[in-house]
Amino acid sequence: MEFNLFTFVFLFAILTSVLALLWLNFRQDKAINNSYNAVPEGFSESIKLEDHQKAGNYTKAKLLLNHFEIIFSTAVLLVWTLGGAMNSLDSYWKLRILDNDALMGTVFVLSIMLIASLIDLPFSIYRTFVLEHKFGFNRMTIKTFIGDFFIDIAQGLIFMVPLIYAVLYLMDLKAITDFWWIYVWILFSFFILTMMWIYPTFIATWKNKFKPLENEALRSRITDLLDRTGFKSDGIYVMDGSKRSSHGNAYFTGIGKNKRIVFFDTLLKGMEDKEIEAILAHELGHFHHKHTQKRMISSFILSFASLALLGFLINQTWFYNGLGISQPSSHTALVLFSLALPVFSFFIRPFNNLSSRKHEFQADAFAASHTDANDLISSLIKLYKENSSSLSPDKYYSAFHDSHPSAVLRIERLQ
């Protein structure tokens, strides 16, 4: 194997991103320590010191786990690439699957995905049964955990195998056309849209049960709000989130006529009807401002640019050799690209979050104009308290990691 200049560029990007991530974690840890002994201003009436400190301890425990994850996943990435593991796996399958490149490539990609999910398993077990359990959030039984693991594998096989096979088949057209990556982009975009379309009714139902919202008084409040804002959906559903965790949430899913509003049962518990209405109004704000479409369009533009880049890299021997692969092929290019891209795109994350946070403010403003702003404020405080979210995050940490503005900022604006 001959490493080259690109190897050093790659190593430099990894080193920079790892150091940046660890530095941000330390900053966040310090911010938590600094505010540990007093509830931030404006929250002292609604949040007890005890709850504030629990949120601090919870955040610190998650940060500690994240330190290990950062270092471990970097080591794994290096073993796959420069360590030669991917190259060995490639040779292994090449000797066994001879006359079908796309099939061989699919098996190669799947084995990497399977190994990666096995490597991640101990972290996931620790997070669920030690960390979340310690703070009283875990509701997952071992049976549910194992069930989820196999559901993920089954869904991966059903949806990913045909997709990977088709992508690799199209990539092999590189022998006859330089524009194979446009075909891949069309296929990929079509796949994403289909998944969004079938997600609420087909995919999400594998793991959770969805029931139409029963509470009559709340229903009529919500129908009223939907009429006022001109929103049409396939219905309002309650999901059994309590099967896995006591964290609460609400979301809005699907596209076209297949749109659903979903409340976690854990969110409904403990919220007043008017607070739930305010949360829903926030979600409708995203719909009103067409945030889903905007994000979708920007992700299609981004994937177009990424695939164009892959279209260039696939013909460069230095790309393969620099990342520890001796024999260029479509499947190794695909995997190398998806492993290396996040290392480089790490640095654009704050910009992505910036636009997402702008959307959150817009949705909040929409909610405030259609419901009482005070209801949204009190529901946000309850959410932060129930989820033990930190009220005083470090601003740089937040810029890199948070797609939502901090509670303090959101409430300030609402007031």
Ligand SMILES: [Zn+2]
């Ligand atoms: Zn939102």
